[in-house]
Amino acid sequence: MAAGTEGDTIAPELRRRVRALLAAYDPATIPLREFLRARFDAGLAWVHFPEGLGGLGVPRALQAAVDAELAAAKAPDNDPRRIGIGLGMAAPTILRFGTEEQQQRFLRPLWTGEEVWCQLFSEPGAGSDLAGLRTRAVRDGDTWVVDGQKVWTSSAHTARWAILIARTDPDVPKHRGITYFVCDMTAPGVEVRPLRQATGEAEFNEVFLTGVRIPDAHRLGEVGDGWRVAQATLMNERVAIGGTALPREGGMIEKAAATWRSRPELRTPELHGRLLALWVEAEVTRLTAERARQQLAAGAPGPEGSGLKLAFARLNQRISGFELELLGEDGLRYGDWTMVRPELVDFYGRDAGYRYLRAKGNSIEGGTSEILRNIVAERVLGLPAEPRTDKDVAWKDLPR
Amino acid sequence: MAAGTEGDTIAPELRRRVRALLAAYDPATIPLREFLRARFDAGLAWVHFPEGLGGLGVPRALQAAVDAELAAAKAPDNDPRRIGIGLGMAAPTILRFGTEEQQQRFLRPLWTGEEVWCQLFSEPGAGSDLAGLRTRAVRDGDTWVVDGQKVWTSSAHTARWAILIARTDPDVPKHRGITYFVCDMTAPGVEVRPLRQATGEAEFNEVFLTGVRIPDAHRLGEVGDGWRVAQATLMNERVAIGGTALPREGGMIEKAAATWRSRPELRTPELHGRLLALWVEAEVTRLTAERARQQLAAGAPGPEGSGLKLAFARLNQRISGFELELLGEDGLRYGDWTMVRPELVDFYGRDAGYRYLRAKGNSIEGGTSEILRNIVAERVLGLPAEPRTDKDVAWKDLPR
Amino acid sequence: MNLLYSEVEDDLRAAVRDVLADRCTPADVLGRIETDRPYDAGLWRVLGADLGLAGLLVPEKLGGQGGTEREAAVVLEELGGAVAPVPFLGSAVLAVSALLGCDTADAGVAGLLGRLASGEATGTLAVPLSAAPGAAFPAAVRADAAGRLTGTVSSVADARTADVLVVPALGPDGPGLYEVAAGAARLTPVVSLDLTRPLADLTLDGAPGRLLPPAAGGSAGAALERALLRGAGLLASEQVGVAQWCLDETVRYLKERRQFGRVVGSFQALKHRLADLWLEVVSARAAARAAADALAAETSGADALVTETAEASGVTGAKEARIAVAVAASYASPVAVHAAEEALQLHGGIGMTWEHPVHLFLKRAKADEIALGTPGTHRAALAGLVDLPA
Amino acid sequence: MNLLYSEVEDDLRAAVRDVLADRCTPADVLGRIETDRPYDAGLWRVLGADLGLAGLLVPEKLGGQGGTEREAAVVLEELGGAVAPVPFLGSAVLAVSALLGCDTADAGVAGLLGRLASGEATGTLAVPLSAAPGAAFPAAVRADAAGRLTGTVSSVADARTADVLVVPALGPDGPGLYEVAAGAARLTPVVSLDLTRPLADLTLDGAPGRLLPPAAGGSAGAALERALLRGAGLLASEQVGVAQWCLDETVRYLKERRQFGRVVGSFQALKHRLADLWLEVVSARAAARAAADALAAETSGADALVTETAEASGVTGAKEARIAVAVAASYASPVAVHAAEEALQLHGGIGMTWEHPVHLFLKRAKADEIALGTPGTHRAALAGLVDLPA
Incomplete structure (x- = not known):
């Protein structure tokens, strides 16, 4: 099927829905957020998402035609450049690994731009070797207490929520002791400091986490399975x-x-x-x-x-x-x-x-380009990985 | 001292010797080899070699002036391009590691070009990883019996002698079981086949060694110390x-x-x-x-x-x-x-x-340029070597 | 713009690949290059006549397959990946494309196309292989009023196996394309850098030729340009085939070869170089696909021009095709050379030997870099096309 | 041609390095760049006056150190390796070299050289930093018969800390170099890519100037060319210093930084890149030494020309110097940029931050690539010098 390529035409059912939305919510008069919420509820936000979560469960390739039709009608959009991390990284991860409650809670305001998201992955000592991260999350009943430092966080100063990976078990090899959370950026103990770049701007931030409490209900995926969840997130980032x-x-x-x-x-x-x-x-x-x-x-x-x-x-x-x-x-x-x-x-x-x-x-x-070359060489060309010494050692015993 | 740089002048003693040589052996009338032998005996072949071995034990930098003075007198030279392996690789190795008998036997005809030398190092399975070589030398009383295949041998078809490295002990790690020999290219069991290149020419050869007998007196350096001797040879090659x-x-x-x-x-x-x-x-x-x-x-x-x-x-x-x-x-x-x-x-x-x-x-x-980059990175910049798995394993137990 | 391969194109590739796997292994090619028959006539019979590749670009009504430049590009990828010694480029691309720029209603033109398409005859375009699109009409050969041609053309590809030559010559009424029987020309084989596409010098000494009338509203110059543009654009696909073989073969070898107790392909410096090379090949493929697609669009647009007088779209298509060809030709050339050079280097000593086929690919890649316009020539052409003046 | 460092040069390097280690760490430089005093006057007092670098190139009889371009090159290596914010290039190289092309028997010229040499005053040459040797004499400033100068000169290096400007201007009798008090010009600071060598725009509005008479047999154009040629040639040594710092710092960092349980510097892909970079730096050093040596030879040859009228050797020396400068300037520029770019990349995220000094070196390297002629400009100049015409 040629969907998504030039000369594509919108499927009749989608066109009917777009027209109905525009008829019910005149973009010229309805406030931005209200229109976007209605669009989400009509399943026209991201059509490949399930019904009820902003989509209609149809192929992703059909989205372009919907967007074009709405743009032609001068409908407002959700300014995707401003909320890229939410759209590109958080949303697909929540869709794949989140509970139904999490999906219902997070996806709609994420898509409408009412809640901005950021990503708390990289650390000063864990860049390319992300799995070597040191930020600790320790369980305390129904909540986790998080301490550590993250870096290269864009949008941290405007974000309501963050996707976060932290070490929950230092006694197993590094890839196996990581858990994935949704972190409330307004929670006590979250401190955001601008990180200035060579350009003079501070586009990114450092984020210091001190005794930040995250309810277990905001965990994404199983305890210790955070590396797998993060891989899915990163794959979405690079595809984007x-x-x-x-x-x-x-x-x-x-x-x-x-x-x-x-x-x-x-x-x-x-x-x-x-x-x-x-x-x-x-x-x-x-x-x-x-x-x-x-x-x-x-x-x-x-x-x-x-x-x-x-x-x-x-x-x-x-x-x-x-x-x-x-x-x-x-x-x-x-x-x-x-x-x-x-x-x-x-x-x-x-x-x-x-x-x-x-x-x-x-x-x-x-x-980094170096990591990407490794990925191409190993996953695309099938060349063998480097000899690894850090795969089967408990994280706490790795040389530093 | 500015020796060897432009504007250099020949030392008086050297000049005296050059003039004496030219007076005794008129280049216009004396046959080529005779003149070269006389030059060798006068210590003017390679002045930094010891007396009696073609030199005078003076700094190498003085050679250029000797050469220039002889060239000015239209004296014949030993056509260094034709005997480069002998001059650049075999001679310094024999000087450093050879016995007095070996030095006396080999250096004079090497320098005069009466005996051409070649190098039997590389093998089809041991290129960059030269120390992985398979050619075996087994002791039989006072001689060694050599079997194996060498490749990329220039001058093999014109050579009288070869410098050869072979495995004498497969039960120790690869760098430690190698011994260095002088091999008679006219000995029974030495077969030279041209190796044609992409240019169409056959500048190099393959050399097959089948039951070739080498007297122990033609060993250079200790048994099992051949890798160190070969390193010195290769260093001279690259300096050249x-x-x-x-x-x-x-x-x-x-x-x-x-x-x-x-x-x-x-x-x-x-x-x-x-x-x-x-x-x-x-x-x-x-x-x-x-x-x-x-x-x-x-x-x-x-x-x-x-x-x-x-x-x-x-x-x-x-x-x-x-x-x-x-x-x-x-x-x-x-x-x-x-x-x-x-x-x-x-x-x-x-x-x-x-x-x-x-x-x-x-x-x-x-x-190869890849090996040279490793050498620069490790020996010049001091960057760590790759993790190695083949250093402490007996050669015979290496994966193949 | 469709940059993918259609099902028809995939099937065509599979058919060509089957034949080549059977009859055109590297050992076969190596065994032939120093004989007096550098071209494989038997292989060409199967590919050209039986599979119909000789007439791939010839419309069905003229006895061909009615295929497009997109399909010819797929064929060239496969032929490049085997450095196959067959005259597809000279006969089925260059000669046929020139003839399709002539008046196909003319019996002579139609007849020649039919003979080339059936494989009954093999042709080539009598220009130096280095000729680039956009150059002035060649003045090396003159034709008199009786259609007798005199002059020399050097370094002609696929001439050694051609029955018919399409010769650009200056006649009494200006530039013209002439059909000349190969036997009427004196052919001197050239010792060629590319052993699998050997060249020849042609000398014409009053050789009888037949003027091929240009298409209505066209000219001999336009027909020649049509051929050279197609040659240059489709050669990018051949270069993709060459580069892909070099990459694949090198990756395969480095997965096997061990040094220092490790598979050589596990050394990171080599992995990174191969990743970069892969990206180049992938990019060259996209560029070559775009050129083939734009040429096919121009061909069908030009047809439309004749039948529907849709002038504007025809002109746009021509410019798009010229841009796409300049981009693909200038990009794919150095990629193929780089791939072949890396293949030789990463094979180490064995890659430098005559007995290993990598040198055949290196020589093809380097000759292709010069063929039908160097990268610099194509980039210079781009300056005018995209308004980046010197 | 002597490409080594003499003992005197080694001693000079050690002295400069000591001062810089004490007073000009990366942290010092980072702390200064956004203040209103981007130049470090105290540091320049020590280097320029106490160590005598301000008058390094000034003959002893005129109050200087009587050093050669070889020594100035060593100083610039060290200053480059510290991105030191001092006006050595503008004052001790460009202004002094221009003045040495004037009539040093003239009291005004000699007096100004003496003041610059002693560190009593700091000067600069009023040309855009991008000015290249070989260009036409600038027409941006005009002088009237009374020596009043009017015009603007943009992007002047080291002007913000200068007391005296040497201004090329077109006077009533043609091109001339004029001494102008900095206070007589309006100076507008420029937001500069290179934070450690900030530029300024100069506006002269009838500013009083004093014509500096050219050397006997010379001209203002020749004096200006003399300065620009020395600036371009010696900048190659600054670029070597920049590149060497970047290489050393990166190697040091990669020996410490661990990822994946290994020292990052043990990854072969990075090792090979650093080996290649090392080779570039080593090569740039040889080229920069050759340029400095050739300039020194030309200077002493020119002296010989005056005293001994050894015309032929003087002319040969000039051409040798121009070739050596073009080679060094075109080669060292991209090496410094490459070294700084690799340093940033291989430091990863931390290299991209404002708090890490690598960006200072990147900005210096990139600005130096444009300064005193881009690589392309220098290569184009070579075409005429070595008979490789376009």
Whole structure:
């Protein structure tokens, strides 16, 4: 079936539902949240979710047509860039591992944007080796008491809830002693501090957890099964990257091409050759992402997705580095070093210097390029894993 | 002291000896070998070797002036390219590990070129992991009986002697059960077969050893100490690479630059940018080699040497690849695929296609670039070795 | 834009692969390269005539299979992955595409297409293999009023096995494409870098030729450009096939080869290089698919142009195809070379030997980099197409 | 050509390094960058005046140390390795080198050199930091017959801490270099990519200047070119210093950091990348040494030219120096950027934070890539010098 590819048409039943929603809730007059709640209740939020949880249990590929139809009617959306962690990571995990109570409680305000989510995974000593994390959760009757430090938390300062992994059993090997929780970011003992980056901005946070109490009812999955749950979350994160179709010459290359066209005095034959090579690389990466999307839509996902994050990171870094060189004297100047706390991430925004510096994070955040190469080599090419010494040792006995 | 650098002058005693040699043996009339034997006996072969073994026990850096003075007098040389393995690998090993009898027997005809040497180290199953070699040497009274197969042996078809490593004890870990021998290439059971390369030529050989008898008197170093002896040999091999000073624009870049100058119709702005970048890389590599030579001459060898083989391999490969692209239609044509057995290796000779293919070997022969990167990382940067599983296991029990 | 493989395309691939697995192993190819028959005529009979690949791009009404460039691309992936010594590129892509740019209502054009499609004759386009789309019409051969051709064309692919040559020549009325019997030309074999697609120099000395009339509203230049654009765009798929073989074979070898008591493929530095290479191959595949799809769309758009005069869409399709070809050709070339170079390096010494097939793929990859326009030539063409002027 | 470090140079390095270890740790630099005193005046007093670096290149008879470009290069390696916020480049290299291209017998020139050498005053050359050798004489500032200067010069390095500006301007008799008191110019700080070498825009609005007479047989253009060539060539040594810090710090960190139960520096993929980076740094060092040596040779050759009229050797020296500078500048720039980028990446998240100094080195490396000519500019200059025409 060709759903999701160009020339797609909306299924009649979905169209009927969209029209009914628009008829009952005129986007021109109804307040934003009210419209979004109604859309959720109509099963038009994420159509592949079950009925009653914002969906209709139909293929995910049908969503695009619903979105297009609603956008054409000027209906408001839930500003997905602002709530990306909730949509991309928390929601699928709650759907797969959550209890019915958890699903009913969390998914609707998550989708409407009334409750922002963040992710408490990485720690200063546990980056690529996430399973080595030290944050402890100790059971105390029906609640867990959590102590530790998390880092690289975007949206922590706006978030109502967090997905959290913590060590609940230090006496077993590291992958087996982790449990997955939903953490209330307004709970006592949660302290959020901005973490400033090389760009000058503080897009991320450090989160200090001191005696934070989490009810056992907010546990996702079994005790000790948190690593498996987290893997599912991370898989969703990486699938999400490159998940949005770019137009030709979209993304980082758009800026460099615009500079080239508008400033002929900067052109040299050498820079021309490099720009064309980067333009080609950008176009090919776009086509690779498009091919992965078509495979997904055709119900035959290929392994290409694993490589796309790698490709986009390298591309963004190379193009933004080129752009500064192209700009010459202007490349020596920066927009603003003031520490601000942006609510949205924008890789392509601001000035060329910002783009250059921000892009450096693309190969670190959400899985370093080194880890992704391991994943491709082992899971796609089937090459053997490195010899491991930390798999069968109790976490507490690992060398530090 | 500035010996060995430009502007150097020959020491008076050496000059006296050179003049005496030339007076006694007129290069214009004396046969080649006779002159070379006399030069050896005068201690002017390799002045840093001991007296009686072709040298005078003076610093190596003084050799260049001797060579220059003799060349100026049109004295014949020993054609070092033809006997490189003997000069670069066998001789320093014999000097360091050989008995006096061995030194007296082997060094003079080695240096004069009367006896060509080759190297029997690599095996089909032991390339980078040379210490994993399978060729066995079993003691039988005063001789050793050798069986096995060696590969990548240049000069085997012209050689009188070989340096050989073989396993004498399979019951100890692999590095400890190896012994180092001098093997008579004319002995019964030595079979040399040409090994054809991607270039069409057969520059190397396979050598099959079947019941070859080697007298114990031709052992170099202790029984079981062959790995240490071989390491010294290989160190000399790698030091030798980049050991000859290149002029600016010498080596592979010379060919590409000549093509560029003589064929303006091939030029494009894109190729121009790439040629200039390669020219810079060639010049910088030349300067790096020159700096290493100056350090050596100043008695303070730096670690640069370890990287030079890596650098020249990459450079030769990139330039020769560029040259084919530059040539366009002519790059589609090859000189000659006929299998010939050249006596000399010439990386820069023949046509561009040959250079391209031959350069591929530069990152494999004499230590792969991968092994060299390990060496740089561990010995120069001090990074830890990989976890090893094959160090403390008897060779015979290793997984295969 | 459809970047996937259709079921028909998958079936076609399976059929080609079966034949190649049977008759065109690396050992078969290695055994042939130094003989006086570098091309495998028997293999080409099976592929070209029996499977119908010789006429894949020829419309059914002209005796062919009526396939599209998308399918030809799949065939080239497989042929590239076997460095198969058959004249598919010269005959079924270059010669046929040039002829399809001529007046197919002309009996001569139709007849020649029919003979090529049936496998009765094999052809090639008489241009140097290095010829790139967008270049000026070649002036190396002149035709007189009687249609006699004189001149030389060097480094022609698939000429050694061709019966018919399609020769661009400057005639009394300007550029023209001429049909010339191969026997009427003097052919000098070239010692070629690519042992599996050997070249030849052609000398024409008053050779009798027959002018092939251009399509209505077209020209000999447009027909030649049509062929070169298709050649360059589809060669990207051949390069994907070459690169994929190199990657697969290297991964396979490194899973077997042990050094230092470990499978060599478990060393992280090699794993990371292979992961990067995999990403390159995956990306080249997407680019090659896009080029094949755009060429197929242009072909059907051009048909539409003739039958429906839908001019605007035709023009857009042409530009899209030129962009897609420039992107694919400039990207896939270095990927194939890189894959072959990594394959040789990671095989170590054995990869450097004549007896191991990796050198055949390296030579094909390097020759393909020059064939039908170097990456730099294609990128330079892009400058005008996407408004990034020098 | 001597590519090694002499004992004198080693001693000089040790002295500079001692001061920097004491007063210019990464924490010191990080603490200063967002204050209104981005330059460390106290540090510069010690380095410039007490150690004599301000007058390193000034001949002894003019009150300086009589050092050569070889020594200045060693200083810049150390300053680069500390991203030290001092105006050595602007004052002791660019301004001094321009003045040494003027008539040093002139009392004004000699006096200014003496003040700069003693550290009594700090200067800079009023050109954009991106100015490259070989460019046309700048026309941004005009001088009238009374020596009043009007115009703007953007992105000037080390201007914020300068007392004196050496300003290239077009006067009534053509190009000239003018001495202008910094207080006579309007200075607008620029938000700079490189936080440790902040730039400023200068506006001159009839500012009083004093024409600096060119050397006998020389010109203002030649004096400016002399300064830019030395700046570009010696910047390669600063880049070596930046790259070496990045490599050393990364190796150190990776020997400590553990993940997956192993020291991260034991992972082969990282080891191979660091080995490649080490080779780049080693190579950049050789290239930078060659440039410094060639510049020193040219300086002494030019002296010889004046005193002995040994014209031929002087001319050869100049060309050698230009080649060596183009090679070093085009090679060392990307090495420093690569080293800083690898340092950031291999530090992982912590390398991306403001609190870790690696971003300071990245910003310096990237700004240095643009400073005094991009790699592409220097390579283009080489085309003419080594007969590889476009």
